[in-house]
Amino acid sequence: MPAASIVWLRRDLRLADQPAFHAAASAGPVIPVYVLDDDGAGRRKPGGAARWWLHHSLAALERDLDERGSKLILRRGDAAAALAAVARAAGIAAVHALHHYEPWEIAAEKAVAGALDLTLHDGAYLAPPLTVRTGSDKPYRIFTPFWRALGATMPPADPLPRPHLRAPANWPASDGLDDWHLVPTSPDWASGFAKEWRAGEIAAHDQLDDFLHRVGDYEEDRNLPARDGSSRLSPHLHWGEISPGQVWHALAGNRGKGADTFRSELAWRDFAQNLIAQFPDYGDEPYRPEYARLAWRDPMRDAAAAADLKAWQRGRTGYPIVDAGMRQLWATGWMHNRVRMIAASFLVKHLLIDWRHGERWFWDTLVDADYGNNATNWQWIAGSGVDASLFSRIMAPLVQSAKFAAGDYIRHWVPELAKLPDADIHDPADRPRGYPEPLVDHRAARERALAAYRHARAAS
Template identity: 60%
Template sequence: MTAPPVIVWFRQDLRLADQAALAAAAAEGPVIPFYVLDDETPGKWRIGGAQRWWLYHSLQALDASLGRHRSRLILRSGKAAEVVAAVAKEVGATRVHAIRHYEPWWREAEDALGKAVDLCLHDGNQLAPPGAVRTGSGGIFKIFTPFWRALQEHMPPPAPAEVPSLSAPSRWPKSERLEEWALLPEKPDWAEAFDTEWTPGEAGAAERLEDFVAEVARYKARRDLPAEEGTSRLSPHLHFGEISPATVWHRLSRAKGAEFLRELAWRDFAQNELLILPELGEANAREAFDRFPWRSGKAAASDLRAWQQGRTGYPIVDAGMRQLWATGWMHNRVRMIAASFLIKHLLIDWRDGAAWFWDTLVDADWGNNSLNWQWVAGSGFDSNPFGRIMAPLSQSEKFDAGDYIRAWVPELGEVDDAAIHDPHGVGAAPEGYPEPLIGHKEARARALSAVAKIKSAR
């Protein structure tokens, strides 16, 4: 008698190797790999434009990989819990396997699906299951450094598992066509340069990891230099689960990449923060910031647009925002500078910046994106005090961003090293490059005055 099929519900775990849900399903019977494009359950947090570009190519790559194992990827769109339950009933599947997710909408979907089918959830998208690393009193860590120390006691993670042997069901359910989902931009094609920057999919993730292994010895020295290729660029691959954190950990441990392993742990920390505050992308972790006097109105909206377009008059900020638009990614040091500028120089709510990053980053991750914005704003559980205000001009010079600025702000391409960080300040700004939206000293004084108001309102 033929065993009933088993469904694997893919989400941000688009890989075959070290995929616990796929391995468990393959051990039970014929496997139906299944992906649902769900724009309903996340509500306003449905994946943004840059992520949709990545998703198209990642699903394409996953289907091709499954084809090499005599399988295929079934696509449907709609409310995930309802769609998965309906297909399970349609094909007579007795069980659904999935990797556990911690975004509030996915937890809601898992709860709903678990009431309709036998849903088996597995860990595998973190180094250690969220909630497994606890404080001495049994709580969830709110500060990264003690979390990192405690996490190391649970390391290394289990060795990555190989791709399991897959068997096909006797009958495949109908699948929608990927092209029908209109995930790729057309008019205009703002993602035209993405193809030269990225190779989505499991093979692309493996290649990116090996490229980084070759350079990891110089990571500590180069990671903060925007003009250097010093970072891993693994973030979108990790976000979409095209490679497991365990795979990265073990490979870099052999390559003596200990400095990067600490950075990898921030992803785990962000997921643990979601256990405390699932609404981390919308709600201040520190309630005092609920009273913060963010700017609003036409002037603030105009400044927000200038920031989004990379026309603030601060070269390092403008370079980062233009890199983001062109490639779907921004250097991490520049992300902090650009975020700090929006929050502290322009006094614009961090949530407006987080929403823009959500739409424009290929690696936009609910936990990481939210944690990082709240860290910069000073509103997070673990955060940089608001009074520590990054000076974009000196940050640019400190981290030798001249060539980075010339690459992304072409109107400054002929400005020399002595003037590139602050062309207006030394009278070297070419015609057409915008004046600074606000002076640094003025912005600093305004920001400190604003944060003083929430302290005095206690």
């Protein structure tokens, strides 16, 4: 029997269209390994909501592998050391993996390559980051020309089928998934997640099938939080339960604006990863230096700012659309995209709290928390990013709520307001008992934010 190969899994928890599995399977028996590496140098370990998803995604992959006569080996600790231990136990050196581009993943790949025969494959994005380049052979920093250039290279390669997996003569020892305690128990703050989500490759394709029936209306419905207009594919894409190439090809028969808009959003995912590849600390540092000088209200030193941040996190700002979004996030690990923008803008500009506090909260509470997307989207809202909205563009939550017909969405997530008519629900004049007054007046907050920005620019 030929020597076995390890498939090192990270955010690529699928069998179909998974080049690492195909390369390993073509060479001989396959040993799939997932390493929970929480403590690597510079590593951001998954937040609480993401760990919930990871548990269920790994459980689904275990079932899929068992049905094919294979197994999933689980190890915890430093990735290079854990994989080397599995390799020694199996008497092999070859490792196949998909390439990932977060700074800690690049460091881990270098460490594994120093200890074992590592072969990296592309397959997590429509095109490998940094390969779509300008006419002067530089990576793009602006989305629109990036999207045009990426679109010219599409479609991606045809998706690969599920490979036939041969088992090794002996299986290495594995941790038990439940022993990792990835899901909360007491208190079980994720009790509502299972009502909203199914994790795993099969669930990802079921969700794609559902979305394909609705994609024709996506251009309009994606902005209306009261409708089921979102694809809800983001956690499946983040954890690699489905590839962006599979989604692209599934959209092939759809030519309308809805499908075109969704294709551009798949491209935004690639664009965000291209920024991370260029600026590895993009989730920690503003790209534009004036934002480092802006006089943010500091929740670590200012009790009033700390109270405002806590109110935002708990959906107690007194702005119904913001509160609905933040409560949806806590209850389900996800928030409607339009409302994400409104809630993020409110934190940064109405409360004048540094975007990094919001980025960290989303990192801990989103099941689809992605370093590239999260950092890029927060820096876009804050105005501090490479390709960002102007800081002076301050979303008016009350206007946004009415414009995008959020009444029923608010009624669902802010039950204190459920009995209010559409005329009152976006900005209740008489607050029902238990619902707070607004933390800040919109016009006063706008002027405060613009004054802080003008001062930061003048100091440059």
